[in-house]
Amino acid sequence: xxxxxxxxxxKVTETGTPVTLRCHQTENxxxxxxxxxxxxxxxxxxxxxxxxKDTDKGEVSDGYSVSRSxxxxxxxxxxxxxxxxxxxxxxxxxxxxESKNIQYFGAGTxxxxx
Amino acid sequence: DAKxxxxxxxxxxxxxxxxxxxNHSTISGNEYVYWYRQIHSQGPQYIIxxxxxxxxxxxxxxxxxxxxxxxxxxxxxxxxRDTAVYYCIVRVRDIKSNFGNEKLTFGTGTRLTIIP
Numbered sequence: 001x002x003x004x005x006x007x008x009x010x011k012v013t014e015t016g017t018p019v020t021l022r023c024h025q026t027e028n029x030x031x032x033x034x035x036x037x038x039x040x041x042x043x044x045x046x047x048x049x050x051x052x053k054d055t056d057k058g059e060v061s062d063g064y065s066v067s068r069s070x071x072x073x074x075x076x077x078x079x080x081x082x083x084x085x086x087x088x089x090x091x092x093x094x095x096x097x098e099s100k101n102i103q104y105f106g107a108g109t110x111x112x113x114x
Numbered sequence: 115d116a117k118x119x120x121x122x123x124x125x126x127x128x129x130x131x132x133x134x135x136x137n138h139s140t141i142s143g144n145e146y147v148y149w150y151r152q153i154h155s156q157g158p159q160y161i162i163x164x165x166x167x168x169x170x171x172x173x174x175x176x177x178x179x180x181x182x183x184x185x186x187x188x189x190x191x192x193x194x195r196d197t198a199v200y201y202c203i204v205r206v207r208d209i210k211s212n213f214g215n216e217k218l219t220f221g222t223g224t225r226l227t228i229i230p
Contacts, residue, residue: 035218042201042220043158090157100146101205103218105157 003027004106006091012112019078021109023091025071031094032074033103034058034066036087043090049074081113118202123225132189134224136202139183146205147178149187150220151198158201158220161187192228199223 003026013019023032031050035043035058045058047066055066063085065077078085091106119137126132138147148163162169162176164185169176175188189196201223 040222042222043218045218092157100163102148102160102163103158104160108155108157 004091004093004104006089006106006109008109009107010110012114013081014114015082016080019081019111019113021076021089021091021111023074023076023106025074025093027093027095028071029093029095030071032068033092033094034064034074034076035090035092035105036060036085037090037108038087046076046089081111083113085111086113087111118204118221120200120202120221120224122222123227125227125229126189126192127229128194129191132192132196132226132228134187134189134200134202134226135184136187137184138202138204141182141204147176147182147185148203148205148218149174149176150201150203150218151196152201152223153195153198158218161200192226194228194230197226197228199225 005024007022033048034046036046037043044060046060046064047055047058049055049068052068052071055068063078065079067075089109089111092103095102095104117140146163146165149161150158151161152158162171162174164176164178166178166182168178176185178185187200201220203218
C-alpha cells in the first residue's frame with residue numbers, strides 16, 4: 001500500500017466550516033497528489049506537491065489549498081466548505097520504478113458537507 | 115494525453131480469462147498505456163503498463179496491437195475479488211519533463227463483474 005494513510009476516513013461537516021484532510025506517507029516519496037472522485041467524473045486532480053513547500057494547482061483547485069511542511073505529510077484544506085465539495089478524496093504518491101512513474105493511492109476520505 | 119475508449123461494463127465467469135479492451139487510436143509514440151483498477155470503496159490500484167511490447171506481471175497481461183491503437187488487459191483466471199472498475203490510461207513517456215504535472219485522467223472505465 002506504499003505506506004499511505006489518510007485521515008480522517010469519514011467526515012461530516014456543515015457548510016462554511018473549515019476542513020483539513022491529512023495524507024501521511026512513510027516512504028519518503030517526493031511527489032504527492034490530492035484527487036477528488038465524483039460520480040460521472042472519475043478522479044480529478046486538485047493539487048499536487050513535488051517537494052517540501054513546493055505545490056501546484058491541478059484541474060479543480062478552486063476552494064482548496066494545500067500545504068507540505070515536511071516530506072511525509074500533505075494537507076488539503078477547505079477554507080469554507082460548500083456542498084459541492086461533498087466527495088471522496090484520494091491522496092496518492094508517485095513511485096518511480098525502472099524510470100516509469102506509477103502512482104499509489106490511499107484508501108480515501110469520504111467527506112459530506114451539509 | 116491520448117483519449118481512451120472502454121466498454122462501460124463486462125461480465126466474466128469465475129475461473130475464466132477476463133479480456134478488457136481499450137481503444138486509444140490517437141496515441142502518440144511516446145505515450146505509455148497504463149491500467150489501474152478500483153475495487154468498490156477503495157483507492158485505485160496500479161495493475162500494469164506498457165509501451166509497445168506485450169507485458170505480463172503477477173496480476174495480469176497487457177497485449178498492445180502493433181499499431182498501438184488498442185490494447186487488451188487480460189486477467190488469466192478471474193476471481194470474485196477481481197470485480198472492480200478497470201481504467202485504461204495513456205500517459206506521456208517523458209516523466210522527467212512532465213513529472214511535476216503527472217495527473218491521471220481516469221475516465222469512467224469498464225465495470226467488470228465476475229460471476230460465480
